[in-house]
Amino acid sequence: MRRLHAALLAVMCLMTSGAGTPSPFLRVAAISGVTGPCEAPAASTPTGERAYYDHLARRLNAKVLRCPVVDAAAAAKSLAAGELDLAVLDPSAFAPIATTTRAILTVRPKGGVNRIPVVLGVKAAGPIKTLADLRGKSLVFGGRTAAALDLPRLALSQRGAPMTFWGRQDVAADGDVAVAELRANKADAMVLHAAAWQRLCRQNSPKLAPPCADLRIVSRMRPQATRAVVVRRDIADETRLRLIGIHMPLHLENAAAFAWATSWAPDAAEFEPAEALALVATR
């Protein structure tokens, strides 16, 4: 255990600011309409903001600096240039730096679901291979819940298939009814959330044929995040994972810090981890 503690102390000191260079600082973008040097939060810093910086500093055992930048685009540019370590970006600010940075956290809204994957499926025997092939075709959803209807609609819309893309849309009671419609040629495509697809297509006995052998997955996609916490890709992995581990319980541990850290998403319930390209829909 002593070895463990010693190694963890080493981990605690390992903050990088690019290219694996150790740094005792974490520089956080403060999108504030002005540009300025990175500094520790001033005494006049609002309580919630101060609470966030203090919380991060305590948990990372590092100085956490506030770096004023004009807007999200400037934050992205500075992040990519190694002048910042962490910024909250939207898709347009992230797009130019997508190859050198990555999303690590988004938020789940109060009463909402995570950014769960949704699955778009068609009959395997048919000619449809891509989402574009489905323009003007009919689509069936597998239920009316947020996960079954709202999230798939959002994900499809973000990929160029909004309501108007489809010839007809039907909302079935559940995945079983939806797949029955697909198989009966009452719909050209079916969209389910990942768990519903798993329930439908799970093989319950090796003696039986795979239940979805007659279906083809056209696309499996998470809804694009509207904003995300972004770091450079060359940040040490343990730093990225610690940032995730610190932010996830923030709503439980430090309400003031959480409220400030998610002020860009007023209905946020909690931070959730994010895949690298959470801010990109075309994947």
Next chain:
Amino acid sequence: MAVSGSNDDPMLVKRRSVFRDRLSAALGLPVKLYESSDYNGVIQAISSGQVDLAQIAGGGYANVDAQVGSLVAPILTPRQAEGETGYYSALVVRADSPIRSLADMKGKSLGYVDFNSTSGYLVPRAKFREQGLDPDTYFGKTSFAGGHTQAVMALANGQFDAAILQASGGDPQQGFTRGALYTMAGRGFVDLKYFRIIWTTGPIPSEAVIVRTDRPQAMIDLVRGTMAALAYDEPELWTEIGQLDGSAYTAVTRDHYKDIIALRAADIAQRRGTGGRP
């Protein structure tokens, strides 16, 4: 890290080696996976500080909490696609059984899973009491199967008229996809058509990743981040290791399990009053 082995799917414990490897890479330290043949082994290992973290059901954590209090804390629990952070307890009979409801179970034999099982003992007994049934006298005979797998096999072999099993990956309305019955069916050991669920209760707070709070905070944060990131970094691997598709870890504290902790305390008090029979 301690996990309970020999449950409904031995491969699951093997697959948990994925977490071991991820944690080892993140911590820069070797991480050992200690497999216990029963719930109590995990409980004692984490309570005594022999291991740093464990994956355990809510009832097991309640037992740990009773022993060491705030020295161990839950940090993560799975959140399912539809937002649920719980699973169900199902009363299962053979499909050819005349038993159709809990009322039909009066005087019949019932198999529990394990004293430390949340869905296979703790919660259903509390719900029986809520429904006006004394679980110590209502059934003709009760005993512990020793695990979910054993409970399914005992039911299939006619040792019990019914067994209490964990069911997840759905709900009573849309059906379930996970739990011993479904895992064993998937592996060809039993056929689902020979079983029937006659009663369910839940949702019950899902299993927790628990840690020793006397370990460095940096380690706890790193463990939380490493385990939670997997669902997003490698979604295919996430489902391969037995996690439900579309699920992800969410942060929790002791408060998430307070009802289970209260149930455990009440059940222990009840058992002491009845000589400790199951």
